[in-house]
Amino acid sequence: MKRVKIFAAIFMIVCICITITGCGKSSNPENVNSNSDSTNSVAENSTSQSDTKKNADSSDGNKIESVSENKDESQPSENTKKTGTDVLVVYFSATGTTKGVAEKLADVTGADIYEIIPAEPYTEADLNWHDSDSRTTHEQDDKSVRPGIASDKLSLDGYTTIYVGYPIWWGEEPRIMDTFVESYDFVGKTMIPFCTSGGSGIGSSGDNLKNNAGSGKWLEGARLDSGISESELQDFVNSLK
Numbered sequence: 001m002k003r004v005k006i007f008a009a010i011f012m013i014v015c016i017c018i019t020i021t022g023c024g025k026s027s028n029p030e031n032v033n034s035n036s037d038s039t040n041s042v043a044e045n046s047t048s049q050s051d052t053k054k055n056a057d058s059s060d061g062n063k064i065e066s067v068s069e070n071k072d073e074s075q076p077s078e079n080t081k082k083t084g085t086d087v088l089v090v091y092f093s094a095t096g097t098t099k100g101v102a103e104k105l106a107d108v109t110g111a112d113i114y115e116i117i118p119a120e121p122y123t124e125a126d127l128n129w130h131d132s133d134s135r136t137t138h139e140q141d142d143k144s145v146r147p148g149i150a151s152d153k154l155s156l157d158g159y160t161t162i163y164v165g166y167p168i169w170w171g172e173e174p175r176i177m178d179t180f181v182e183s184y185d186f187v188g189k190t191m192i193p194f195c196t197s198g199g200s201g202i203g204s205s206g207d208n209l210k211n212n213a214g215s216g217k218w219l220e221g222a223r224l225d226s227g228i229s230e231s232e233l234q235d236f237v238n239s240l241k
């Protein structure tokens with residue numbers, strides 16, 4: 001009988017221990033915490049994923065915003081100096097010659113200046129006119145090609161006189177100039193084409209630009225020498241009046 005009591009007591013103790021251990025698993029705060037931690041981890045993960053997404057969204061948003069800012073024509077372009085003048089010099093230059101003349105012209109006229117930057121820059125190979133398979137040869141062969149422009153969109157508000165400069169390629173304006181003139185409304189503005197070249201005159205390029213633009217009062221314009229002086233530029237400007 002005494003043995004039975006001892007056995008019963010041991011059995012009770014074992015049962016109590018098992019009960020305590022079993023319940024302890026679910027009631028242990030550490031375990032709850034660890035469960036909750038792991039839940040938080042998932043939440044954190046999901047939060048950080050959503051943060052990542054939010055960040056991605058916001059950076060995308062910013063990108064979209066900055067693109068739309070660029071497209072907003074009421075915003076002045078970073079390419080212009082915003083001096084309040086009503087004269088603007090716009091130019092494209094592949095190797096720097098037209099750029100030099102455009103900058104001098106802007107100085108002489110007190111104009112703002114805007115560079116047409118190609119979305120896909122022209123490499124030396126692209127500019128090889130000896131190569132019948134080069135990019136420029138193909139572009140100039142096809143009057144419908146319109147290379148993209150990377151520069152910020154311009155606001156033409158307040159400008160009444162716009163000089164448009166470019167190099168002569170195969171006797172004409174580079175096709176990117178057609179992209180430019182087709183992107184804007186020149187109503188009420190006097191447009192003056194000017195070019196640099198290895199010797200060719202301005203030819204039909206001014207008329208091509210005028211026809212593709214479809215607006216603006218286009219003057220005949222001129223070929224300007226790469227080494228033109230400021231006084232010669234002033235003579236050119238005066239000759240337009």
Ligand SMILES: Cc1cc2nc3c(=O)[nH]c(=O)nc-3n(C[C@H](O)[C@H](O)[C@H](O)COP(=O)(O)O)c2cc1C
Pocket residue numbers: 092093094095096097098099127128129136137166167168169170171172196197198199200201226
């Ligand atoms: C593809 C290509 C075609 C050209 N075609 C002519 C041309 O028909 N007549 C000419 O006199 N010069 C031609 N040139 C020379 C450029 O007009 C001249 O070097 C110009 O001043 C370059 O201006 P930039 O440095 O502003 O690009 C050509 C140049 C290139 C790259």
